[in-house]
Amino acid sequence: MKTVTVVGASLSGLYAARELRAQGFDGRLVIVGEETHRPYDRPPLSKDFLTGKAGEDQLALSDVDETLELGAEWMFGVRARGLDSRGRTVLLEDGRTVSTDGVVIATGASARRLPGPALMGVHTLRTLDDARSLRAALIEGPKRVVVIGGGFIGAETASSCAGMGHDVTVVEAAPLPLLPQLGPEMAAVCAGLHHRGGVELVTGVGVAALHGELAVNSVELADGRILPADVVVVGIGAIPNTGWLAGSTLALGDGVLCDDGCVTALPQVVAVGDVARVGGARAEHWTSATAQPRVAVRNLLAGRTVETVRPLPYFWSDQYSSRIQYAGRRRDGDQVRVVEGSVDEGSFLALYERDGVTTAAIAINRPRPFTKLRRELARAEAQPVVAEVAAQPLVVEVAAQPVVAEAAQPVAL
CATH class of the missing domain: 3.30.390.30 (FAD/NAD-linked reductase, C-terminal dimerisation domain)
Structure with missing residues (x-):
């Protein structure tokens, strides 16, 4: 291969670029990024960055020296709009094209949004620009904050807002937050964290509508209740960024379908990170985004699947x-x-x-x-782990501050 193009300049895209050089690729390396920012770390966005404890400089995933050492052509602020049927040309929205021998798809995912008109004061939290906007709204003074979705992003955002002195309510459609991931016992423990943090947790009911003229002023729940709101944070999951691949020969379905080695239907195209559905599963976790690129790049350079990846979640x-x-x-x-x-x-x-x-x-x-x-x-995933300390029965007490569970609904992530 003389040219490899990495589409997506986030965590997994950066790791793929590093792996290409580490594994001996010395040809032309092009990195296309939709955002104008260089690769940055996303986990702090809902925590230290949101509360003002960390600045943007502390989010950077690479420094200037490493950027130069990669010897890549960086294209920031431009979105890919297509991939030709043979996977040999990446089409960009500004009209440019990149001829390439190999492609690493690392376009990640976008925050899922609620239907309805756009209102000021309604935020998602997926990108640095999202975090900038939400932080600016929160530092203006005490706010009534409603977080829709009790998953990890929603819970971390609620925790940060409460720590900043805001009045926070979390609305979760499932009977308990994080129920699919942790099961009922541990989900109840996480519900208790909200209560101890001074956050109201409303579960088992969905959101019917957001109200306001230009700016949001309340959230209407499916059971008719109205929650006053100055700021609304929508944390109801993410959608893999595959729209630009429509019309290509790649198989799509809740992500780019890959084999266990991150290889798509085209051997010269691999996918990594939040956009990749590897071996039937798509994992939106930091560890997947950093573990997949090594194997994906090895298979890309080999022209076939010679190694598979199945990291422990x-x-x-x-x-x-x-x-x-x-x-x-x-x-x-x-x-x-x-x-x-x-x-x-x-x-x-x-x-x-x-x-x-x-x-x-x-x-x-x-x-x-x-x-x-x-x-x-x-x-040894299939072998029992022997604990070195005596086990005790699990007892979860949350009755002192009950979780509201009205008309339980399945969680949607």
Whole structure:
């Protein structure tokens, strides 16, 4: 290959560029980025950056020296609008074309939005520009903030807003936040974090409409309740950015369909990160975005799938001064038991188990033992992890501050 084009200048795109050079590709490297910013880290957007504890300079994923060492042609502020049927030409919205021998698709995903007219005061939180806009609204003074969606972005944003002194309500359509990811026992624990953080949690009901003339002033719930709002943050999931690939020969379906090696139907085209559906699954986690590029690039340069990737799912979330860490492949019906610490203390390590085999682990404020378990799970996912401390039954108490659960609905992510 003489030219490789990376479409997407985010975390996975940067890692793919690094891997191309590390694995010996010394040809022309083109990196196309829709945003005007150089690659930056997204997790802090809902936390330290939103609260003003971190500046934009602390979000950068690479410095000037590394950028020069990559020897890439950077095209910022331009969106790809098409890929020819053979995957040999990337078409850009400004009319330019990039002839290429190989393509890495790393276009990520965009925040899902609510239907209806656009109102001032309604925000999503996916990009640096999103975070800038929301931060500017929050520093104007105390606000009534309604966060729609109790997933990780919604929970972290609610935590940050509460820490800044705002009056915060989280609306979650499912009976409990994070229910699909963590199961009912641990989802109830996360619900308790909201309560202890002084945030009102409304569950089991969806949003019917946002009201206001030019700016939002309230949120109407499906059961008729009205929540006053100065600021609304919509955190209801993301949609993979595949629209620009319509008409190409690539298979699309909730992402770019790839085999277990991130290779698409065209061997000269691979996909990584939030946009990639690898081996039937799409994972929107930092670890997937950093683990997939090494294998994808190796297969791209080989011209076929010579290696596969199946990293152990892992994610973390910082909420209300608590760090939640999860690793593994929990399934419905798995049993949960605390093996260290306690739920009441707000610091514990728990295992998910099925037929005596540990399938996953979750910890709140127990990073060291969790890290050990994560390594063991990664080494042998199908083998039980033997805990070195006595197990105790899991007891979750949330009755003191009940979770509102009216007309429970399935969660939509």
